[in-house]
Every structure is written in C-alpha cells, then in structure tokens.
Amino acid sequence: MSVSFTVERGCPETKARRGHLETRHGGVETPAFMPVGTQGTVKVMTPEELRDVGAQIVLSNTYHLMLRPGADLIARAGGLHRFMHWEGPILTDSGGFQVFSLGHLRQVTPEGVIFRSHLDGSIHRLTPQQAMAVQEALGSDIAMCLDQCVAYPASGEEFARAVELTTRWAEICQKAHSRPDQALFGIIQGGTSADLRRRSCEEIVGLDFPGYAIGGLSVGEPKELLFEMLAVLEPLLPADRPRYLMGVGSPDLLLGAIAMGVDLFDCVLPTRMARNGTVLTSTGRLVVRNAHYAEDFSPLEPGCGCYACRHYTRAYIRHLLKAGEILGVRLTTIHNLYFTLSLLDRARQAIAAGTFARFSREFLSVYEAGERARKKEAMAVGGE
C-alpha cells in the first residue's frame, strides 16, 4: 500500500488518537495540520521556512494547478515535489470543492462538472477519471476522490443527491486510479443530516480506501452540528485508517475534532488571516494592523518561539503592514503557521501523555476568554 498508518496511542477520556502516517516522502505524526499551498506554494513561505515552523505535509489544489501552469507541465518538471522544492509528503484535493464554489460558472452532470476557468473564462471538464489523471500527473502522495460538496444550508434532497453522486464518483475514481505509489482517499458527504452521513460513510467505507476524509463541514453550519456529525461518524470509521476533516483550522475546531478521533486537517485560515494582518495567540486573535499596536514594542505573542516573535515587535510588524511591505505578511504568516502547528504538536504530546482532555480544556478556556474580551472591546470601540 502506498501509505501506511498506525495508531500509537489513544486517549483515556476522549476519542483522540496519536498516530503515524508513512508516505513515500516521509512520515507524518498525527494528528497533523496541513498548510495549504494552492498554486504550488504555501503563500509567502519557502519550503525551508515551512519545515522550520513545523509543517510535515502540505496540501495543494488540483483545480488551480490544472489551470495554471497545467498538470502536464508539472509532470514534465519531474512532479509537484520537485517543481515546488518540497520534498515532504503532499496531499492534493480533487478540484471538486473549488469547482463547486464557482457557482453559476459550473454545471454538474452525472459524468462530472463542466466549468469556466476563473482565470480566462475558458471551458473545462472535470470528471472522476480526469481528477485521477491530473493528481497522478502531479504525483502527490495522497490523492482525493472527486466528490460533490454542498454549501450549508441546503435541502435534504440536495444533500441526498450529493451523497449519491459522491459514492458513484468514488467507485469510478477507485477504478480509474492506477498509480501504485499514490494513495487514494475516499470522501464522506451528507451535509448536516446524521442519516445521510451514516449512509455516505457506509458506502464509502464499503469501497475500502486507505484513508477517509469528511467533506462538506465547516461550510457555514453551526459548530454544534459539525461536532454532532463527527460523533455520528466516529464509531463507523475504521479505527486503523487515517481520518481527515477538510477545511478546519481554528483552534477550537481543531481541538474539538481531535477529541472526536480526527487525524488530519487543512485550512487556509492561519495563512489568509495573516495576510489580513491578524495573528493567532493563546489569548485569541490579535489584529496587529490596529493603531492600538503602533507603539507596542512587545512581540506578537510574548514567549512564542517563532522567528517573528524572537526578533520583531508588534510596532514594527504593524508599520510593515501599513506600508504594504511584504516582510509584514511574511512575519504574520510565519507566526500563524507556527502557532497552529505548535498547537497540534502540543496536542500530540498531550495524547501521548494521557492528558489531552485537560490540555484541551485549559487551552480553550484561556483562548475563548481572550476572544470574548476582544469581541467585547471591539464592540465598545465600534468595531475593528
């Protein structure tokens, strides 16, 4: 098998798992967070900097790369790893999520999706077979099945149709997939319906994939519904396969989902937030762009070990952001990825030590108290 997964230790009070995922480009200690490298680069970062902040595996987007520079060009360059100079594991998505986000620019048929490129309006098709061909050309370590993701809220009928199509496409993907050194993960849909989630899970797990993703969550639904769906799925997912919750990256959802047995995550939140001048700290978010920090000569987060916090002040980083200097977003990106990846590292250590439940409780109580205070203050001064 192209990847192997071992669960090394469970948690006495929660469903959290400490595991190891081995790929042909190295291992991943789980639970793990995957920074997103949409266009063949994790925005702003070099691969060496990614390693420095603790990244073990990155996600890349099939949709963007197939349009520009094209999967064939990347194949001729020796594959995505060599093209982008990242020698660690890479997971590629199927392109489905982005295509479905195109709204009126796409049309779904039982065979696949016809869509217009957001770059030049040219017409393209994405079928399950093509999603496999493109990801095989890119040469990622883990490929994803083409699925249909429905935005929340939607009717029960829409969710049911998406489950049906997702299963049909998963079968086609599995048959079409031919690269022996690449793993193919299945994706479970079903929106916020426990019944549909159960049905999708049974069908996809019935196909026997080396790993399973939970798609269609964190797309606008209340947090409680997300956790409800994870609770439904947890006992149905095979314990010996990695579980990947797509599109989740905020500290509360990460810790909550780890407690429900999730092993892998990806999200643009830490990097996108950084480019908007907001940083993550253990006491909640901090909008370093704010005038409030103009003469604050302390680091983004006192005690933080990241490159930005070791050498620069809030005042300097704010100056860079206000002046439009690229070093500003470099420093906030480094900090936010370091913060998120360190949180996962601490979670792994806590699971191994049997103290995850307490760690999670204590971390979130400080984080959420800070967030509440920040929101109250922002409201008092009329927003940020």
Add this chain to the structure above:
Amino acid sequence: MSVSFTVERGCPETKARRGHLETRHGGVETPAFMPVGTQGTVKVMTPEELRDVGAQIVLSNTYHLMLRPGADLIARAGGLHRFMHWEGPILTDSGGFQVFSLGHLRQVTPEGVIFRSHLDGSIHRLTPQQAMAVQEALGSDIAMCLDQCVAYPASGEEFARAVELTTRWAEICQKAHSRPDQALFGIIQGGTSADLRRRSCEEIVGLDFPGYAIGGLSVGEPKELLFEMLAVLEPLLPADRPRYLMGVGSPDLLLGAIAMGVDLFDCVLPTRMARNGTVLTSTGRLVVRNAHYAEDFSPLEPGCGCYACRHYTRAYIRHLLKAGEILGVRLTTIHNLYFTLSLLDRARQAIAAGTFARFSREFLSVYEAGERARKKEAMAVGGE
C-alpha cells in the same frame, strides 16, 4: 571618529581601491554595494537573507521613515537597527533626494524645503537642522548632509545655485550634527559641469568630512558624462576617505565607477527589477516573466550559487510571478541581490589580486554582448 577607513590596496592599471570601512556596527569591505531598505526593510527580504546574499551594509530612507512610522517612534523602539533587526551598518540618506523628486509638491527656500507628504498631503519642512535631528534619532552609522539634487538636463544657472545651496547646507549640517557615534558624509553636486563639480568638491572637501558622496549623477545623463564627472573628481577627493556614488547599481556603471576610485554604491535597480520579473545574469538581463521560459527547467543562471538558483527552475519562478505569488518576487530579489553583491565581491578579489582591469573587461564583454543580443531579439519579436 565615528567611522574609520583604510585603503588596503590600489590597482596598477585603474583607480580602483580595495578598502575597509569600520563602523560601530561592524566592518564593510569596499568597494561595496548597499541594498536599499526604503521603509525600514529591504523589500521582501529578512536581515538573515540579506546576510546570506552577501550584504554588509544597508541604506535606509530618511524621507519615508520620518513620515511613517516617524523618527521619534523608531528612537523609542531603540533605534533603526533594533527596530528592523539589522545589526550591521546602516547609512541613511538625508531625505533631500526624495523631497526634490516630489516636483510641484515642494518649495525650496534658502532655509530648507517645504513639501507635502505623498501619503496624506500633510505639509512638512525639511531643513538641514531637521535632516540631522531625524538621522540622529534613527541612529544610523552614517548620516548624509541635506543637499540639493537637480535632475538632468538643467541650466548651468540651476546647477550653480544647487552647488551654492548644497555647500551652505553642508556647513549648517556639520554644525548641527551632534551624535558622536554617527559619521556625517558630505555630498558633492554640480550636475554635468566639470567646473561646477570642481567647485562643489573643493567647497565640500574644504569642510573636512569623514566621507564624500557624489550626488546628482545617474539621474538621466548619458553614461559618458557620468564617467567624465568621476574623472574630474577622482584626483580632487582625499585618498584616505571613502567615496560614495549615489544611485548607481547596474553592472556596467558599478565596474566603471570602481575603476574611477569609488568605494560605495546604492541603488534600487536590482530589487525593483526583481519585483518586475527581470533578473540579472552574467549574460545580461533575463525577463523570466516571458512566455519563452514557461517550460524552461534550468535555473535563473546556471552555476549561480544563490538560494533561488540552487532549488528552483525558470518555469517555476515564472509560474509564481504569473500567479501573483509572493515567493516569486522573493526568489528574483534574492537572485538579483546575490548577483550584484557577488559582482562586488569578485571586483574586490580582482583588485586585491591586481587583475581588476582584466576582470572588468572580460565581465563586461560577456554581459554587454548578452544585452545586445537580448535587445535585438526583443526588437525582432516586437518588444518584450
């Protein structure tokens, strides 16, 4: 004295000098090129990356920093070195060049310049006294006198008036300057008139500064006139003081000016060109943004030892630039600074070995042949 300068070796065939400039933040082997950090950061780069590409000293712009974030704020942060985390030598300009570039937004009086900020239109004054106060607050190792730079072409009368004002301001700056750990360099003006250059040089050298800058060149005049002015000044400048040619950074002008005895240079050319997707190579400029390089899997310059050339292809860097990814301009900036700083390093070695004239001739013959071929090709295909 706040800086000390020793000329270690001359060149048998040219006026090139191999020297060492010592400041309280470390030494600078000369001739040296200073990357420009306009807003308290050399665009796109960290200080560690600057060291990696061979930077010894950086230039920062008084005009930009006095407006944003303000010199007082930087003083409270512990000075510019600490604020921007660059512990090597810093030279600040006087702000004059930028203020004079504002055109109709400024008014010159014998006491100084009144101008409107390019950021918010607010009115400011820059007098010789203030240029000193601001640079002392920033805490640079080398400060520059406020001078009047006139754009080429201009009338002899305009150039003469600028020489007069520049000398008067230099006297005021020298009296006003009080920081003992900071050196103050004088600036010679005079446009493209040999007589005015001689006069300005005699007056400024008569004031006895620890270093002399040549301003008002590389502002649009033909290359031959620039070299003619350097030939006029060379015998008049004291041999034991560093000579700084402002605003020069292209390989041909750098090598030509080194041969005329210049020790220091600064220019935005390598970094600005990089952000426009053009890189410097030993065979001339290469517009890596061009479609021509879409499937070129060779490095920017084969054999180059910079980080970008060791790990990435032209095809990948072009992809990043086309996709608007910041890593693209990071890689071209690293390459262009490495190229320029390596050229200076090779020039220093050649001077020390007594082979500078041959080195310069050989380098420029390959570089200029490449430039001619590139221009011919660009014209054949109808421009770049």
